[in-house]
Amino acid sequence: MTFWRQVYEVARKDLLVESRTAEVALMTAPFGAAALILIPLAIGTDAPLLSQLGPGLYWIVVLLFGMLVILRKSAVDGQAQRDLVRLLGIEPAAAFAGATVATSALVLFFEVALGPILIALYNPELRGWPWLFVILPLVATGMGLLGTIASGVTTSIGTRTSLTPLLIVPLSLPLLMGATQALEGLRLGRGIVPWLILLFAVDLALAVSGVLAARPLEEAVT
């Protein structure tokens, strides 16, 4: 089996598990939507203010509630599953890449699901919206990479559910900054290329780190 075929099969396996439980679609996404509804009740329902704050709040919800998407992945990957993947001869780098693809796809789905709710409730300015087709996947990929690495190092640790967000949230700062500043740049009609480069550079750095760390990560959970 080629490397890319292995990546495909691992990603397919993870997405198949998700399609059976529909945890992201039926639980995490509504939970995130509920947060977007509750926030204005806490900070005030001033429409112009919400329109201005909406995109930033959206990214915060994506980042914090995206943790549930990432933790879901590490929760379903039990020791038996990992052993089976290893026995099938899947390359550690391919297993890492496959898991990242699946997690990124789920985070992207989560982002897209929350988008209409943001627009409906906050009425944000949508200048330059086609750029979202670039920004959303870049952020989802970064979160997927970060989540797969952090889930790997915390696998089978008793405090995993607390430790994984502590590792991921501060490290996702460049993703949050890149996403929010890019949207702000679009709103003000400024260039956003430096922010896209930042997002791409972070994704690339995490991808290289993850692929290089894939074998030690696999040894760590053996």
Added chain:
Amino acid sequence: MTIVRNRWLEIATVAIIGVSLFRSMTVVADVTQGDVQRIMYVHVPSAWLAFLAFMVTMVGSAAWLRTKDQRWDRLAASSAEIGVVFTGLAIVAGMIWAKPVWGQFWTWEPRLVTTALLFFIYLGYLALRRAVIDPVQRARRAAIMGIVAAVQIPIVYYSVNWWRSLHQPSSARSIDTPLRITLLLGVVAFTFAYAVLLRRRLELARLEEELDAKRFEQSQSVAGADITVPSLASHPHD
């Protein structure tokens, strides 16, 4: 003479910190900010030391993954601990400096926010180390995080250039010579302090590992005795 030979680094550090402290208190004050600017001689070296410590953690992590030598893991862990302490010191010193200059302890300013997050990243690194008991597994997992966490360092460093805000960019070259010399002296003094702390912490880490190994041996022998000593002849129900 033996004490001087064994403790030359500590003695040199105390001397240079003394000189640096004296110089920072007596050098001419900044024209605009006055005496409050003197906190720069603690704030900037602390931040420099935090960067240095976290870079050493990254190097130690990469070296462990390559060699599997526990000494590299001890170096990475010890340096991260010192880095966290000095990041905290840089943040607190910065906040004390900010109050009279900016009018408040904290502003939502990129350098402050990124530095605070750097602090939390390495707290997470240390928490990860505490959560794993097996030394080899701990070293392996921590090494991966030690490398990934280093991605944040250039972001903190360049944040003042990328997001131009209240915090000034690096000004070591533009300030007056007496102030610059004092600042550099502070950086050298803090670097010496780092070397001393790192050496002590490494020694402590080595002793901790030896103690853990001895405790493990003892617990093994007790368990062994429990299993092998009781015999059927002495069983109360017989």
